[in-house]
Amino acid sequence: MSATPLTLQPRPAIDPSVDHAIQAIVSGASTDATCTTDLAVGPWDFDTRPGYGPGSSMGDVIPTGAPRQGELPQEYRDASDDELDGRIRAAKETLGDRVVVLGHFYQREEVVRHADYVGDSFQLANAAKERPEAEAIVFCGVHFMAETADLLSRPDQAVILPNLAAGCSMADMADIDQVEECWEQLEDVLGDLETPDAEGLVPVIPVTYMNSSAAIKGFVGRHGGIVCTSSNARTVLEWAFARGRRVLFFPDQHLGRNTAKAMGVPLEQMPMWNPRKPLGGSTAEQLEGSRVILWHGFCSVHRRFTVDQIDKARAEHPGVRVIVHPECPMDVVDAADEAGSTDIIRKAIAAATEPTTFAIGTEINLVQRLAAQHPQHEIFCLDPVVCPCSTMYRIHPGYLAWVLESLVAGEVVNRITVPADVAAPATVALERMLAAKPNGAVK
Numbered sequence: 001m002s003a004t005p006l007t008l009q010p011r012p013a014i015d016p017s018v019d020h021a022i023q024a025i026v027s028g029a030s031t032d033a034t035c036t037t038d039l040a041v042g043p044w045d046f047d048t049r050p051g052y053g054p055g056s057s058m059g060d061v062i063p064t065g066a067p068r069q070g071e072l073p074q075e076y077r078d079a080s081d082d083e084l085d086g087r088i089r090a091a092k093e094t095l096g097d098r099v100v101v102l103g104h105f106y107q108r109e110e111v112v113r114h115a116d117y118v119g120d121s122f123q124l125a126n127a128a129k130e131r132p133e134a135e136a137i138v139f140c141g142v143h144f145m146a147e148t149a150d151l152l153s154r155p156d157q158a159v160i161l162p163n164l165a166a167g168c169s170m171a172d173m174a175d176i177d178q179v180e181e182c183w184e185q186l187e188d189v190l191g192d193l194e195t196p197d198a199e200g201l202v203p204v205i206p207v208t209y210m211n212s213s214a215a216i217k218g219f220v221g222r223h224g225g226i227v228c229t230s231s232n233a234r235t236v237l238e239w240a241f242a243r244g245r246r247v248l249f250f251p252d253q254h255l256g257r258n259t260a261k262a263m264g265v266p267l268e269q270m271p272m273w274n275p276r277k278p279l280g281g282s283t284a285e286q287l288e289g290s291r292v293i294l295w296h297g298f299c300s301v302h303r304r305f306t307v308d309q310i311d312k313a314r315a316e317h318p319g320v321r322v323i324v325h326p327e328c329p330m331d332v333v334d335a336a337d338e339a340g341s342t343d344i345i346r347k348a349i350a351a352a353t354e355p356t357t358f359a360i361g362t363e364i365n366l367v368q369r370l371a372a373q374h375p376q377h378e379i380f381c382l383d384p385v386v387c388p389c390s391t392m393y394r395i396h397p398g399y400l401a402w403v404l405e406s407l408v409a410g411e412v413v414n415r416i417t418v419p420a421d422v423a424a425p426a427t428v429a430l431e432r433m434l435a436a437k438p439n440g441a442v443k
Helices: 018-027 074-078 081-098 121-129 143-152 176-190 214-222 233-241 253-262 284-288 307-316 330-335 342-351 364-373 397-408 420-435
Strands: 099-104 117-119 136-140 158-160 202-209 226-228 244-250 292-295 321-324 357-361 378-381
Touching: 018 364, 074 397, 081 099, 081 397, 099 121, 099 397, 117 121, 121 143, 136 143, 136 397, 143 158, 143 214, 143 420, 176 202, 176 214, 176 244, 176 284, 202 214, 202 233, 202 253, 214 226, 214 420, 226 233, 226 420, 233 244, 233 253, 244 253, 253 292, 253 330, 307 321, 307 330, 307 357, 321 330, 342 364, 357 364, 364 378
Parallel strands: 099 117, 099 136, 136 158, 202 226, 202 244, 244 292, 321 357, 357 378
Antiparallel strands: none
16 A cells, blocks of 8 residues: 655745734734734834833833934825835835935834845945945934944935934943943043053953944044944954953943853953942952953843743754844853854854754844745744834834935935044944954953
């Protein structure tokens, strides 16, 4: 008796739209969960209110004076998804090479589909340089990313952020006044921070994550420091240790801790600096014995991931491959199979030759998009609750249509400009990062 051939049913197509998933949850068509039903309404409902908006950062305290978005014209708030899609396409066609649209990995699908380049913050800032003919760079991301694009673009190019309220709670956790005060306190403990010792090492090298304001990057540039990304943090720390006894790392404690730990720096040599406490909450002896001083900042998206979620994924999906972002807490990174930047996560999935189950610890818009792009794999977010980045979610197709149609009409709205006195040292810090090459382990 011959065996009956087994016919495998193709996996249903996956919708890459997180917005559709949220609408289905709110309408009752899906039994999944979201962190807030406010995500189902237009972000313009929150433009007049203080706060980061619904999503992962909704509990974070926004600084006084944070940028606010003016009222989006009614026609864009009333337009249907299809109408906005058509208007964006028509405006881009009219503008042609005069505009380049950049879309961050964490942007909603309805925005990303219109991007000329999709990537992480630094990839996108560099991508803009590939379009020197563009008069305007529309950056669908958050404020610090648009600032970086302004630093790296030509002075005659206008960098536009579609919604000025798209900030970053982690970047806001290290403001320039707090950092300047920290530097003064460290100088009281460690002496002149600019003078090298007999071995040519200064007491402290400041290192800032790309996810920081231009003012912080400028501070770093003025004080012999450097910028890092999640992809090159180890290389940058090696660069810093070759020039200083210790590193002041901000604003993300988790990226700093995870990177330094992997390089062999003991946890007891990584005190936390809480800007609301004298000496950051440490003793002078702890600071003197430190190798990496970690700023008390974090990403509210990546702080949602837990070891319990990883344990649950392993129990329900034997053989699952768990990859998380290094902005996740240390215990989560330690429990995962791999940790890496958004680009490393993408490349790991693309390189998998056999059907694989992936549990990913990063922002849901990227995870959902990867699941749709790689249907041969099962790809899901470690966090079962749909809770996108609050500020990335503030960029809606309505704002993109508005800024593009304004350009068609000859008007530049929402331009992001870094003052020259900040831009010069901030660019120095970025150039140091570009020049840094891997040079071995920490001393």
